[in-house]
Amino acid sequence: MPATLLKHVWLLFFITACASVSQDHLSSNRQQQKNSNTAITASIQIDTLLIDEQPKPLTELQQTEEGQIVLQEGYYETTYKSYCLQPGTPDPTDRDAYLQSPLQTNRKDIVETVLRTSLQKPELEQKNIQLLLWSVVSGSDYNKLSWPVQLTAQQLLTRKQIFQLKGGVAGVVKTVAQHLPDARITGAQVSMKRLFESGANTYESFERVAVLREKSVVHNEAYKKEQWNKQAGGYYLRYFPNGYQQVKVQVYVPKGTLDSTGMQEGNYLLFDPVNQMAVPANSNAQRLGIGAPVVEVIRKIIRIQRDVPVPTKKPTAPKEQPKTSKEQQ
Template identity: 35%
Template sequence: MKNFKSISLALLISISGLTAQAQFGALKDKLLKVGASQGAKALGVDKLLKQPEAISTSFEDVNREGEMMPDFKAKEKFQPLYLLPKNPDGGYVLCEGYYEMTNKSYCLKAGTFAPSKGDGYMFAPVLGPKEEIVVAILKSAEKHKDVDQHDIQILLWTIIARTKFADYAGTVKLTALKLLTTKQLTQLEGGALGILPFDVMAKAKDQLPAGLKAVFEAENNIRQLVASGNYTYADMEKYAILAGMAPPRSDVPSGIWTKHPDGYFVRYFPSGYSVTKVQVYVPKELMANGNKIIYDAAGDIACPANTGSQRLAQTNEPLNANYSIKLTTVCKTK
């Protein structure tokens, strides 16, 4: 009988212990959830979501006044744009006529689809808190032919992801140090974000519309990769470029012309995000008074009508240039 009481007491204590442990576990989970919520609040998730994009250019920034459909000037013969006189401060001095160039281009929006054949792209300026930095990188890259296009793209994705310069590690930091001045490097800290914990990401994503969730998540993944210092171009691209294609917009067809604020017409034919063929038409009347008009693509974005596709930063750097060709146009500029 005494042994039975001892066993019963031990069993009761054991059951009580398990019950207490279960209650403590439930309490612990509850406290963790509360802590996560408070942590997210402390990090200012609501405020975080209101932070502007590093580059904010969207199709709403496209001025469609004067646009022309793809059949405009379709039968004209285009000459190499890169053979036009170079402007000392960057770009090319335009002359009357029709010009084209296949140049390097860069993705300026992570978590989006690559360009597809039917996408219409129109001119828009580089806008946003980091516009000066992005333009500076593209201009500096023209003078640093030793810096690989992939390394520049990684740097741009890092900036677009609003990564703190203190978190830069690996090749991206070396690229930044080579292409930017000390003053410009300090500007990378402004508006930058750290790596967001999983619970904060989950809370933030719950407050975002479907179209922005992929962008927000891609940017955080890029920040994590950069901070690790252990990444390849393929690793970055996996997060920056979504698989599949965004549905094209029929009202903005591929090959549509934009009338540039300086008076000439421009259109874009992307091949993926890293290569774009640009065509430029300079009307005779635009040059009638001997005006000097510069085509400087370092401040230009080929902006997709489809918000799910990538904004493409343009450059003055031709690909597969043939300098043995001669222009048939005689340029008369001031």
């Protein structure tokens, strides 16, 4: 009898546990669906507000010396040059929805420097910048790059960064470690390295490896291409890639986001297109770094004083001693 009772107790415990797990799973699914529906509803509401409004050029707003855009209330857009940062993935198409993500890639500091400095040098050939970025993210030998690409690197990077690309101190001496495969490098990156080492001289040969001309795999059909993504600071952002070489960026700052001085709690609301990248929200398409605007513009630079210097006290002048009667004579 006790054994039978114990068996029923364990059975009851098992059923309760399964029901709890099942309920948690259902709750999680409902929450994900609720979040998705909330985002889609917000997008519909914003698009309804903007239905008769034409976006103003984002590049007409003031910028910091680093290229951050000082946002003001309103609806803006600009088309930027974009760059493939994940070789071996499909070219973006209308089936791919994009959102913003922090810049994450191999040799991130060098990639960000290339993109940021390109803002100041819009005359540089986009294909040479792309070849430089492919060489950086694939860990290719800088010395194998063509002269036009090396010349582009010299205009975008510091001497220290170029020294790093050449291998630094370790690169001066040939070592066996150079020939060992790096597990972090994908098959496409290995193919890119081989192309650079073989001296391939056409852009198309690299592009065929880096940008797959096939449909992306969509894994989240609920996420829509037109969906707005809310950012810290209360503004909204969305991306519309045109292939991997151009991306239209739209920004919406609702009324009431900024105070009467155009700030938030004494700070400018800044959008930095470079230290973020456009990533697919619903598929395995390309990850895109963002560079200079497609159309050259005159940048309106604003200097933002981030740290207010503490005023130094002026040294007090020594008091003049009264002259004696002898000195007066």
